[in-house]
Amino acid sequence: MSTSRRDFIKILATLPLASSSFASDGHSEKNGDLASNGTSYSVLMDSTLCVGCRKCEWACNDKNHLPNKDISTFEDTSVFAFRRRPEVDKFTVVNKIQSLKEQQTIKIQCMHCLHPACASACIVGALKKQECGAVTYDADKCIGCRYCMVACPFQIPAYEYKNVLTPKVQKCSFCVDKLEKGEKPACVEMCPNEAMTFGTRAELIEVANSRMHQHPEKYFHHIYGEYEAGGTSWLYLSQIDLRGSEFPQLSSDPIPKLTETIQHGIFKNFVPPLALFTLLGVAMHSLKDKDRD
Amino acid sequence: MKARPLNIPFFTPGVWIVFSLALIGASAYLYRMFFGLAEATNLTNSYPWGIWIAIDVASGVALAAGGFTSAALAEIFHREKYHVILRPALLTAMLGYTFVVIGLLADLGRYYNVWHPMIPTMWQGNSVLFEVGLCVMAYLNVLYSEFAPIVVDRFKGKVTFKNEYLRQKTEGLLTFLDKFFRKILWVLIIAGVVLSCLHQSSLGTLMLIAPTKIHPLWYTPISPLLFWLSAVAVGYPMVIFESLLASKSFGIKPETHVLSSLAKIIPFTVGFYFAAKVIDITIREAWPFVGEGSLQSYMFIFEMALFAIPLILLTQEKIRQSVRGLFISSALVVSGVVINRINVFLIAYHPPYTEEIYLPSIYEIAVTVGLICALVLVYRFLTINLPIVTIEDGE
Ligand code: SF4
Ligand code: SF4
Ligand code: SF4
Numbered sequence: 206m207s208t209s210r211r212d213f214i215k216i217l218a219t220l221p222l223a224s225s226s227f228a229s230d231g232h233s234e235k236n237g238d239l240a241s242n243g244t245s246y247s248v249l250m251d252s253t254l255c256v257g258c259r260k261c262e263w264a265c266n267d268k269n270h271l272p273n274k275d276i277s278t279f280e281d282t283s284v285f286a287f288r289r290r291p292e293v294d295k296f297t298v299v300n301k302i303q304s305l306k307e308q309q310t311i312k313i314q315c316m317h318c319l320h321p322a323c324a325s326a327c328i329v330g331a332l333k334k335q336e337c338g339a340v341t342y343d344a345d346k347c348i349g350c351r352y353c354m355v356a357c358p359f360q361i362p363a364y365e366y367k368n369v370l371t372p373k374v375q376k377c378s379f380c381v382d383k384l385e386k387g388e389k390p391a392c393v394e395m396c397p398n399e400a401m402t403f404g405t406r407a408e409l410i411e412v413a414n415s416r417m418h419q420h421p422e423k424y425f426h427h428i429y430g431e432y433e434a435g436g437t438s439w440l441y442l443s444q445i446d447l448r449g450s451e452f453p454q455l456s457s458d459p460i461p462k463l464t465e466t467i468q469h470g471i472f473k474n475f476v477p478p479l480a481l482f483t484l485l486g487v488a489m490h491s492l493k494d495k496d497r498d
Numbered sequence: 499m500k501a502r503p504l505n506i507p508f509f510t511p512g513v514w515i516v517f518s519l520a521l522i523g524a525s526a527y528l529y530r531m532f533f534g535l536a537e538a539t540n541l542t543n544s545y546p547w548g549i550w551i552a553i554d555v556a557s558g559v560a561l562a563a564g565g566f567t568s569a570a571l572a573e574i575f576h577r578e579k580y581h582v583i584l585r586p587a588l589l590t591a592m593l594g595y596t597f598v599v600i601g602l603l604a605d606l607g608r609y610y611n612v613w614h615p616m617i618p619t620m621w622q623g624n625s626v627l628f629e630v631g632l633c634v635m636a637y638l639n640v641l642y643s644e645f646a647p648i649v650v651d652r653f654k655g656k657v658t659f660k661n662e663y664l665r666q667k668t669e670g671l672l673t674f675l676d677k678f679f680r681k682i683l684w685v686l687i688i689a690g691v692v693l694s695c696l697h698q699s700s701l702g703t704l705m706l707i708a709p710t711k712i713h714p715l716w717y718t719p720i721s722p723l724l725f726w727l728s729a730v731a732v733g734y735p736m737v738i739f740e741s742l743l744a745s746k747s748f749g750i751k752p753e754t755h756v757l758s759s760l761a762k763i764i765p766f767t768v769g770f771y772f773a774a775k776v777i778d779i780t781i782r783e784a785w786p787f788v789g790e791g792s793l794q795s796y797m798f799i800f801e802m803a804l805f806a807i808p809l810i811l812l813t814q815e816k817i818r819q820s821v822r823g824l825f826i827s828s829a830l831v832v833s834g835v836v837i838n839r840i841n842v843f844l845i846a847y848h849p850p851y852t853e854e855i856y857l858p859s860i861y862e863i864a865v866t867v868g869l870i871c872a873l874v875l876v877y878r879f880l881t882i883n884l885p886i887v888t889i890e891d892g893e
Contacts, residue, residue, distance in 0.1 A: 328627040348607075350606055355704075461624065461707055471629075482692045489573070489684060
């Protein structure tokens with residue numbers, strides 16, 4: 206193998222240019238920062254007001270063209286025997302709070318995290334936090350790797366394993382089309398007892414605080430989602446501590462913090478990989494020369 | 499001493515068995531393609547990743563580390579005596595990565611979109627998987643380009659077309675390719691090592707996106723470092739393991755002196771990895787989890803033992819000199835890395851809302867076994883037809 210030093214230097218010189226432009230393109234997406242700008246929408250779910258009528262489930266199915274049944278069938282409370290999970294054909298489920306004796310229910314769906322782990326994980330950017338607050342999914346980009354499902358701390362995305370050719374990741378879309386027009390999501394609109402309040406995140410945190418203040422006997426003093434996982438767009442009030450019961454116990458660090466730090470550390474303007482390349486190149490050439498001498 | 503095609507028959511009774519397993523795997527693969535993931539796998543919403551990711555992809559990439567570790571040794575640090583292992587190691591790496599991609603395609607729900615990460619508008623620099631994907635793809639290209647000279651070497655000066663014009667043109671092209679690849683080979687070699695370091699470590703970053711789901715024995719910020727160290731550690735044992743297997747199957751004398759001196763390096767690489775694991779567990783005060791008596795704790799002890807035993811064995815000169823000792827100790831390191839990858843991707847993974855557990859389906863197992871068998875067959879076919887293996891005593 207005969208290579209001149211000039212070739213070596215020429216090739217090295219062209220690399221940083223090509224790669225730094227690549228780096229800036231690749232890293233232009235900053236998931237999460239969008240949501241904290243105040244204009245994004247949120248929902249406050251107050252589980253003490255939830256009557257377990259499951260009409261929100263019906264409304265969601267209806268809005269999203271999911272398989273649906275007559276609205277009267279949703280009065281069936283036998284489903285509360287189990288803790289159900291959102292599915293490919295159910296973006297939201299109402300569950301009984303397991304740690305309480307009386308029938309007290311809570312609605313779950315995608316939390317629309319401010320720093321969504323699913324979006325940070327997605328290899329092609331099919332999942333995205335939009336300015337309106339919704340974390341949306343683009344099936345046309347998706348390759349079906351299901352890394353988003355591994356990443357989500359709330360175990361929300363469901364996969365159409367039964368679909369042979371065009372399986373999709375399925376989850377609550379926050380009714381993004383309505384949200385973009387400033388309208389309430391279908392489930393919120395449907396609720397007969399106003400268990401869910403729609404507004405901007407800052408407003409809703411105030412609402413939640415004042416409710417807890419006015420009725421300290423009714424609430425466990427914590428807004429789930431205010432800080433969990435770096436904050437979520439769906440916020441929860443309840444009579445019990447939801448951390449470690451209906452929802453996971455999470456720190457205030459965004460879930461993707463560690464991976465993104467490592468990732469951007471390794472690829473800091475491509476310096477580390479190029480340094481390694483140079484180092485190995487120098488080693489290869491100098492060790493070879495020594496052999497000859 | 500020059501590598502040349504082996505003069506042995508392709509089929510033997512053993513090869514027929516491997517061939518049948520590969521066929522069964524191929525049928526299971528087709529089954530998945532025609533009937534979908536739900537029919538073929540036991541994957542669920544709580545366990546989105548199974549053995550196709552843990553074994554076919556994660557372990558597959560790790561076991562192909564023989565390629566970059568031996569290239570670094572023989573080509574960058576110019577330890578010339580190891581040149582004989584270069585071609586077999588390169589072939590294993592090339593086939594290893596090829597089969598990683600084939601396995602991955604079975605797992606992807608929309609496999610026909612696998613090229614999407616290459617399109618700049620879909621680049622997602624925050625995604626660890628994006629980096630792994632691009633590096634693997636780039637490395638695959640590097641491996642094929644590094645392998646091309648071997649194919650050229652086989653046919654250059656031996657083209658036997660009847661048509662003289664065609665023969666000359668083909669020879670001309672081959673000579674050009676030969677020169678071209680020789681000229682850029684050094685770039686490919688270094689790029690291969692850099693790309694390997696990047697994605698071998700990034701595979702260890704993947705599961706760090708699930709802090710609440712991964713068991714504390716494996717959830718560590720230095721996971722990428724551990725993955726890289728273990729890839730380096732498994733490189734030479736894998737070369738020894740397959741070289742001994744191949745020489746047995748091909749009925750040729752093993753290169754014991756080269757392999758023995760290669761084995762001298764292993765206690766250092768495995769030792770480094772083992773020490774890093776121990777220090778990591780100590781600093782994170784995770785030792786109590788080792789004794790908690792769960793499946794996770796037993797699997798951790800098992801994994802560590804698979805490194806500790808060969809680490810001790812290979813410090814003995816006598817064991818390094820014996821074919822059996824070499825084979826057993828390198829097989830242990832190889833299994834250690836596979837068990838580690840299974841642990842990180844499956845055993846450590848605990849979704850918050852589920853009582854069920856994941857066990858692979860019969861189809862998943864058939865595909866995984868089939869891919870390994872198919873790799874062995876292609877390896878055999880190529881060593882029979884291309885100059886890969888160096889045999890000591892002339893004709
Ligand atoms: S709850 Fe899960 S799926 Fe929803 S935005 Fe957060 S990480 Fe994504
Ligand atoms: S399954 Fe689709 S949406 Fe989820 S991470 Fe993979 S490509 Fe992205
Ligand atoms: S926001 Fe829309 S998609 Fe989400 S649960 Fe409510 S109705 Fe369903």
